Amino acid sequence: MNCISTGSRLTWQHQNEKLVIEPWNENSLRIRCTLRGAGTANAYDALSPVPEQSSAKIEINKDNATIQNGSIIARISFAGTGRNENGVLHFYHATTGRELLAEQPGMHWPPARNLHHSGNSSVRIEYSLKSYADEKIYGMGQHTHGKLDQKGCVLDLVQMNTEVSIPFVLSSRGYGFLWNNPAIGQVVFGANKTRWVAESAQCLDCWITAGDTPREIMTAYMQAVGKPPMMPEWATGFWQCKLRYISQAEVLGVARAYHKRGLPLSVIVIDFFHWTKQGDWQFDPACFPDPSAMVDELTAMGTKLMVSIWPTVDRRSINYAEMKEKGLLVENENGIPAHLEMDGVQQFYDATNPEAREFIWEKVSKNYYRHGIKIWWLDACEPEIYPMDLANLRYSMGNGAQVSNIYPLMHEKAFFDGMQRMGEQDIVLVSRSAWVGSQKYGVAVWSGDIPSTFESLQQQLKAGLNMAMSGISWWNTDIGGFVGGDIESDYFRELIVRWFQYGVFCPLFRLHGARVHRQMEVGYVPNEVWSFGDVAYGIISRILMLREKLRPYIMSHMKIAHETGTPIMRPLFYDFPDDSHAFDIEDQFLFGSDILVAPVITQSTWSRTVYLPKGAAWTNAWTGAKFAGGAVISVAAALDEIPVFVREGCPVQSVFAEFKQNLLS
Numbered sequence: 221m222n223c224i225s226t227g228s229r230l231t232w233q234h235q236n237e238k239l240v241i242e243p244w245n246e247n248s249l250r251i252r253c254t255l256r257g258a259g260t261a262n263a264y265d266a267l268s269p270v271p272e273q274s275s276a277k278i279e280i281n282k283d284n285a286t287i288q289n290g291s292i293i294a295r296i297s298f299a300g301t302g303r304n305e306n307g308v309l310h311f312y313h314a315t316t317g318r319e320l321l322a323e324q325p326g327m328h329w330p331p332a333r334n335l336h337h338s339g340n341s342s343v344r345i346e347y348s349l350k351s352y353a354d355e356k357i358y359g360m361g362q363h364t365h366g367k368l369d370q371k372g373c374v375l376d377l378v379q380m381n382t383e384v385s386i387p388f389v390l391s392s393r394g395y396g397f398l399w400n401n402p403a404i405g406q407v408v409f410g411a412n413k414t415r416w417v418a419e420s421a422q423c424l425d426c427w428i429t430a431g432d433t434p435r436e437i438m439t440a441y442m443q444a445v446g447k448p449p450m451m452p453e454w455a456t457g458f459w460q461c462k463l464r465y466i467s468q469a470e471v472l473g474v475a476r477a478y479h480k481r482g483l484p485l486s487v488i489v490i491d492f493f494h495w496t497k498q499g500d501w502q503f504d505p506a507c508f509p510d511p512s513a514m515v516d517e518l519t520a521m522g523t524k525l526m527v528s529i530w531p532t533v534d535r536r537s538i539n540y541a542e543m544k545e546k547g548l549l550v551e552n553e554n555g556i557p558a559h560l561e562m563d564g565v566q567q568f569y570d571a572t573n574p575e576a577r578e579f580i581w582e583k584v585s586k587n588y589y590r591h592g593i594k595i596w597w598l599d600a601c602e603p604e605i606y607p608m609d610l611a612n613l614r615y616s617m618g619n620g621a622q623v624s625n626i627y628p629l630m631h632e633k634a635f636f637d638g639m640q641r642m643g644e645q646d647i648v649l650v651s652r653s654a655w656v657g658s659q660k661y662g663v664a665v666w667s668g669d670i671p672s673t674f675e676s677l678q679q680q681l682k683a684g685l686n687m688a689m690s691g692i693s694w695w696n697t698d699i700g701g702f703v704g705g706d707i708e709s710d711y712f713r714e715l716i717v718r719w720f721q722y723g724v725f726c727p728l729f730r731l732h733g734a735r736v737h738r739q740m741e742v743g744y745v746p747n748e749v750w751s752f753g754d755v756a757y758g759i760i761s762r763i764l765m766l767r768e769k770l771r772p773y774i775m776s777h778m779k780i781a782h783e784t785g786t787p788i789m790r791p792l793f794y795d796f797p798d799d800s801h802a803f804d805i806e807d808q809f810l811f812g813s814d815i816l817v818a819p820v821i822t823q824s825t826w827s828r829t830v831y832l833p834k835g836a837a838w839t840n841a842w843t844g845a846k847f848a849g850g851a852v853i854s855v856a857a858a859l860d861e862i863p864v865f866v867r868e869g870c871p872v873q874s875v876f877a878e879f880k881q882n883l884l885s
């Protein structure tokens with residue numbers, strides 16, 4: 221064994237394993253482990269480069285070595301009778317000496333860092349860490365298991381519709397941990413150990429930071445991987461969408477109806493199959509004969525247009541032959557590259573190829589941007605491959621098993637870079653997937669093709685909070701869910717009202733769905749706010765006006781997200797870490813620092829209990845009743861009511877008071 225200090229790095233060499241630990245921003249360390257004969261860097265590095273840091277303190281002793289960077293200390297042990305105890309890492313808080321996290325080898329096998337050659341200079345990785353009974357785990361992207369605390373969960377590290385893999389953990393023990401690897405794999409947050417798995421990679425690469433509060437941890441993480449740009453003011457308003465508007469005339473008709481009714485409409489959306497063929501990336505002129513005129517009229521009404529862009533290329537597309545010849549498509553290691561069948565056989569373009577990214581932007585710029593369209597809906601960008609044999613894919617960046625999780629971020633980069641080259645600054649990309657750092661490309665993730673049920677609404681609340689704890693500050697759902705909503709049923713009309721009451725306090729406020737009704741099994745059913753009956757419309761129209769009143773407050777918190785990385789939508793414990801009970805609350809959230817939202821997410825519920833965290837006094841936004849923190853109270857929640865509380869003394873209370881007064885008058 222050999223342990224040396226080189227500058228600010230601590231290096232441990234044993235047999236064919238090399239371990240490097242180095243400071244990476246304040247209070248943070250990066251750990252990389254490689255095997256001789258394998259690569260030394262993975263296909264993509266999510267961490268922003270940092271200058272050489274000399275502030276780390278390194279000590280090498282007979283039995284161990286330590287490296288300290290601010291609040292975090294890593295200790296590597298040389299002692300122990302079994303070979304698996306040698307080289308084991310423990311991480312501590314520098315001030316308290318408390319163990320934050322530690323590697324956990326087996327008694328005899330496997331070692332904590334279990335790397336095996338798997339061919340082509342790659343390794344399969346299993347990384348085992350301690351599991352702590354008192355620990356709660358947040359982040360990890362977006363999942364539909366309906367849990368906020370990820371402890372006890374088994375998560376596949378793979379991108380799928382409704383499942384977004386962002387391998388970052390915010391722990392209640394006071395650390396943040398990033399699995400810096402876009403490889404397909406799995407993580408198990410078990411009772412006896414945590415195990416991270418990468419099926420094929422070049423090296424083990426992770427990052428850990430220590431923080432006294434969740435805010436400190438999130439700030440360090442966002443500093444390391446990138447913060448969101450400033451959200452443009454127009455994006456905080458109401459977005460109208462459905463599956464689907466089939467013509468220019470229909471889009472304009474809907475926008476005119478909103479305008480005539482005096483309802484706010486910031487964005488209207490044209491969904492998929494507005495094109496000729498997938499991969500043409502252009503309007504069908506038979507349905508959209510004059511896009512420039514359409515955009516001009518919408519602009520005059522104060523409404524922007526977003527269009528759906530898919531990364532799929534039909535073999536009959538006008539661009540297929542050229543892209544195939546230039547190597548701009550994702551290929552298969554074996555067999556014919558037929559990745560998706562939807563009105564023809566589709567192949568995905570290779571977003572990991574810079575030339576391919578420039579190619580798709582050139583087509584989008586020519587066929588959409590020149591008409592004044594500047595908002596992009598990046599659908600099906602996981603990519604949505606059938607079958608899910610990702611190891612059979614070949615990208616420019618490498619084999620699919622090693623790089624597939626990076627696809628959405630690379631696709632988002634194509635549009636962000638393209639918009640910047642056009643001189644645009646107000647960039648918003650609505651995407652169905654994301655990876656570590658997607659937020660720096662102006663990405664607003666939506667939760668995918670979810671069902672129109674109360675059970676799904678319950679899942680969304682927790683999924684959105686975990687996305688916030690994964691670095692995605694801009695997030696939203698299809699209000700009402702995407703599939704299965706019967707617009708004439710009492711069930712759905714109750715659901716859509718409750719979902720609007722939740723959605724008005726989401727970072728983006730967007731209605732969407734493929735609705736049904738009793739006379740149609742499926743079709744392009746109305747999905748405007750007046751489509752769900754008079755009672756629902758009366759409530760929803762008032763919710764739209766509430767959002768308008770809240771927009772200055774939202775913008776102030778979007779500025780905070782841009783500057784620090786703190787998301788506007790977050791769990792209670794984020795602002796109240798000293799209140800242990802706040803870590804247990806999974807059906808409430810904070811919308812900014814001053815608004816506590818307790819949405820109704822179950823059917824036929826006309827009251828609910830609310831926990832008001834310690835450390836602040838609270839005022840019922842609608843009644844003005846005041847409560848001390850640390851209380852559990854019961855509040856009314858009729859169909860037209862949503863329980864909302866404001867931190868006492870905060871200016872936003874006047875917004876609710878004025879809104880209520882306007883309703884009464």
